[in-house]
Amino acid sequence: MTETVTRMISHTLRAARRAFPPGLRCFSHTSGGEIIEDVFDWAGSLRLTKQASLYVHQWPYCLRRCSYCNFNKYIPRKNNGHIMTECLKRETETLLQFSQVSCITSVFFGGGTPSLAHPSTIAAVLETVSRQANLSDKAEVTLEVNPTPVGMSKLEDYCRAGVNRFSIGVQSLQDEDLKILGRDHSSHQALQTIEEARRLCPGRVSVDVMFGRPKQSIDSWENELSQLLRVCDDHVSLYQLTLERGTQLFKQVQRREVTVPAEDVTAEMYQCARRTLHQHGFLQYEVSNFARHNAVSHHNMSYWKGRQYIGVGPGAHGRFVLRGEGGVAREARTQTLEPEVWICEVQKRGHGTRRRIQLSHHELLEEVLVMGMRMNEGINHKHWELFSPQLGLHEAFGTSANVQELLRSGRLILDDRGLRCSWDGLALLDSILPALLVELQRLSETTKKTSNT
C-alpha cells in the first residue's frame, strides 16, 4: 500500500518535473511559524509552493553611506514615508497574489536602514500579509536595526508593530573602526541597543559583526569577540568585509590610503572566531551564522533550504512560483532598484518587478546545492529528494572522481545523513562548490540526452 502511494507520487512528480519543479497542487495544513522538519517529501513538496518567507527591502534609505557598502540604498531627499508605506503594502499584496501562497513562514525587514522607518509602516506591511496569507503569531519577524539612539528609541514600538526579532548591525566595537567604515553609531550606543533589544525580545536578538576591517589585527579581533560575547544574545552573524567596486573604501584601498588585512590573516580571523564562538556554546549552523540555545534564524534557514521567498521593495530579490498566473516553474525575480522608479511602477501596475527569470529544474538544483551546502548540516537526503526525487545524492555525486578526492581529503562528507562539508571544508566551500556544480551539470546533460531519445 505504502509502496503504491510512493510510486504514484514519484510518478506524478516525474510527470510534473519537466514542466514544473517540485510542487503539487494539494493543500497543506501547516501552521505558520514552525519549521516542520522534512519528514515526508510529499508534505515537503506541498510546502514548497504553498508557503514562502517574505523579505521586505523595507527602507531603501540611509542617513549616510557606509564606506564599504554597495547595497541598494539612497540618501532620502524628502520625507516620503507615507508613499513608501503605501507602495510596500501594494507590492506585498500583488506578489502574494501572484504566488498564491497560503502561509508566510517568516518576515525579514532589511535595508537600507529599516529602523529609520516609522513603526506604523512595519505594522501596515504585516497587516497586509495577514490579510492575504496565514501569518502565525509565532512566525519570526526580524527587523534590521542600526544601533543609533534614534533606532533604539523605537525598538519598543517596533515590537508592538509585530517585530519579534532584532538583527543589530554592530559591525565593530572599536569606535575608530566605526568611523573608517562610515557608520553613524558608536560602540557605546551599540551596547545600549543590544541591551534594550534583549530586554524586549529575549533570546531573539542577533548581532552582525565584521572582520577583515582596515588595520584590524588578529589580537584586536580576539579581544573584540570576547567583549562581544559578554553582551550578545544567542545569535551572531559574522561577515568578512568584502571590498566592493565603486565603494569609497575600495578607492581608498586602491589608492593605498587604507590597508586591509591579507588573505591569510582574515582566514585566521575566521577560524579564530569559529573556535571562540564554539567554545561559548554557539553552533555554527551556516558559513556566517552562529546560534546557541537553538536560536537559529528561521528566515535565513529557509533561504539555505531552498524554500520560496518573496522579495518586496526596491532592489529586493525573490524566488517563487507564480501560481496565481498559472506558473509552474520557480522564478527568480528582481525588483526595480531606484526607489523613485520603483514607486512609480508599483503605483502603475501594483508591483515593481524589473526582471523575471524562470529557473529550469537544473538551475533550481544548482541553487539548492549552493545554498544547502552553506549549512553546517549540509543537504540531507530528504531535503535533496524534495527537489531531485529521481536522483539521490549518492547517485548524483558519489561516483565523481573530483568529489571522491574531496571526500578522501576529508573536506566533504557524503553518508547516510546526506552531503555536507566538514569543519575544515566549510571554510573552503567556494573551492568545493564548482566541483559539485560540474557534476550536477554533467548529470543534467545526461538526463536531457536520455529524455530526448
Added chain:
Amino acid sequence: MSFSLVKRWCETPLLGRVLQFKMYKRKIQNYNTTYTLLRHRWMKSLPLFSSSFKRISTQADKDTIDLSKFPVDRIRNFCIIAHIDHGKSTLADRLLEMTGAIVKTEKNKQVLDKLQVERERGITVKAQTASLFYNHEGQQYLLNLIDTPGHVDFSYEVSRSISACQGVLLIVDANQGVQAQTVANFYLAFEAQLAIIPVINKIDLKNADPERVESQIEKVFDIPREECIRISAKLGTNVENVLQAIVNRIPPPVASTHDPFKALVFDSNFDHYRGVVANIAVFGGRVRKGDKIVSAHLGKTYEVNELGLLRPDEHPTQKLFAGQVGYIVAGMKDVKEAQIGDTLYLQDQPVEALPGFKPAKAMVFAGMYPMDQSEYPGLRSAIERLTLNDSSVTVQRDSSLALGAGWRLGFLGLLHMEVFNQRLEQEYNASVIVTAPTVPYKAVLSSAKLIKEHGSEEITIVNPAQFPDRSVVSEYLEPMVLGTILAPDSYTGKIMTLCLNRRAIQKNMVYIDDQRVMMKYLFPLNEIVVDFYDLLKSLSSGYASFDYESAGYQAADLIKMDFLLNGRPVEELTTVVHRDRAYSTGKAMCERLKDSIPRQMFEIAVQAAIGSKVIARETIKAYRKNVLAKCYGGDITRKMKLLKKQAEGKKKMRLIGNVEVPKDAFINVLKRKEK
C-alpha cells in the same frame, strides 16, 4: 652581364671593387659571416587596399606605350632603402607624383604601402614596383622604382629587389642620422655592387643637421659628402635633383634586345582570377603576348596571356624588352610554379638559367594555436592563405596538451613574426595564442644508431620536447646573429651591460660622429628573440636602433629544463636554455607560473628542474579560507553566476597530478610578453 645577383656567401674578393670600405672588411675578416639571403615573399595586397590608387593617363596613353622606344641606355632600375621612418615611402610618393604616375594630391601617403600593417606601422613589408617616365634633357627615360622593405627581417625581399636594380637611393633622416638598418641596408646594396646615391631627407625639420649626417655617411660608408643630396620628400624640395641623379649616376642595365629572351622572376603574387602574377626583370631579348615561355625550374611551358608595366598598378603592354621590369601572367595556377629566382625563356630558345636565390631559413619559431579549438579550421585556412604568398614562413603541425592542436611556424625574424600575426588578426580576423618564440638548435649526434635513424649526424631541434639527451650528443649548437646597435654615446654603458647579460661578445665599437656610437655584438639568437629590442629601446629612451643578421651556429652548453607542478612535469613548458641562463630563466618562469595558477586547497610546489635536480622553486600556498561570508537579501544571482563561471572554468582546467591549471596560465607563461 653585370646584373649582380645577390646570391652569395660574403667573401672578401667582392671587396676589391667599388669602394674602400674599412669597417666592412673588418666585419668579414672577423667573423667569416655567412650572409644568407633570406627568402621571403609577401602576399599580394588585398583588393581592399589596391583600390586606393589614382592613375592618370597624361603620359603615353596606356595602350600606346611603345616600350621599344626605351633602349637599354634609357632605362634605370633602382630601389630605395632606408631605416624605418626615414621617409622612404614619402619619397616614393613624390617620385610617383612628379613623373605623373599618380595624381598629385594631399592624400598620397605611402601609396606603395598597401597593407594595413604597413600603414599602421609605417613600414614596408612587401616590395612594390612602379615604372616612371621621366624627361631629362630632352630624352624620355623609363625609371623602374622598386620599393623595398626597410627591416632586415625582410632583407630577402630587399635583396631580391636589388637583384633587379643597378642603383639604390640610401635615405637617411637629417635629424636621426645613420641608424642600424641604414647600415644593414647599405651592406646589401654594397655587396650587390650597386651605385649608391645617399639622400638626406627631412631637411625641413627644425632639428635637421644635414652636415652631421653627411659626415656620418662619409665616416661609416666612405661616401664623399659631396655626393649626398639634401631633400625634403614631404615638401618636394630637391626631389628633382634625385631624379636627375638617378639618370646620371645609376648605370643602365647591361642587357641586349638581340639576345634570346631571358627573365628573372623576382617576385610573385597570387590572383584568384588570373593565377600567378610574376614580377620579372628582363635580362635579354623581348617577350610578347602569346609567346610560349618555359620556367627553367620546372621545365613547364606556358603561354603569355598578359604582360605589362607596373605603375604601380598593372599597366598592360604588348611587349617587354631587355632591361625592363614588369609583370607577366602566363596561366600558372600555383604560386609554386613561379618560384622566385626562377628563370623564364622562350620555348624554342633555351638559355642558361640565372643563379636564382637561396631559400630563406626560418630563424625564429613560435607555436600558434587557436583561442578555442573550434576555431582550428578557420585559423588553418587563414594561415594557409597567408603563407600562400609568403613562402618564407614554414609551417609544421604541432599539438600541445595545454593549447590543443596548432602549428609551429618558422619566421625570418621577430618583426616578420609580428607582422604575420598582425596580418592574421587584421586581414583574417583570427585570434591566436602565440607562444614565446624559440630558435632552432642543432645537435651533433654521437650515437651511430641515432645518426642512422635521422639520416644525418647533425639534427635541427625546433621543438624542445624533441631535444636529445646529452648522452647521445657530442655537441649542441645554437644559432648566432651579428647585431648592430647605433646609439648616442651616453647610453653606451647601459647597452654594454645589457648585451653582456645576453651572453653577447663585443666585436666592434666605432664613433660615427662625436656623439653616436656604432657597436657590433655577436649574440646567441635566443637571447634577443623575446624582449631584447624592447629593453634596448627603453634603456636608451628610444634612441638606440638595432639590427641583426644571421651569423651561423656556435657550440653551446645547452640543457633542457623541465617545469614541475607538485613533482609532475609539464610537458609544454619544457625549455632549452644555456646553462649560464638556467637559473634566471627557471626562476622567472616559476614566478610567472606562480602568478598564473590560482590558489587551491593544497599547497603547490612550482619547480624548475634540470634532469632530476631542482634549480628553482616557488610555492603557491593553500587556501585557508575561500567562502563568501554573506548572502544577504536573498540576492544569490551574482554568487551563482560566479560559481557557475568557476564550474565552467573548472571543466577547462588542465589537470596535472591533482593541480588544476587554467588554460590561460600556460598561455601567460608561454606567450610573448605584451609590450
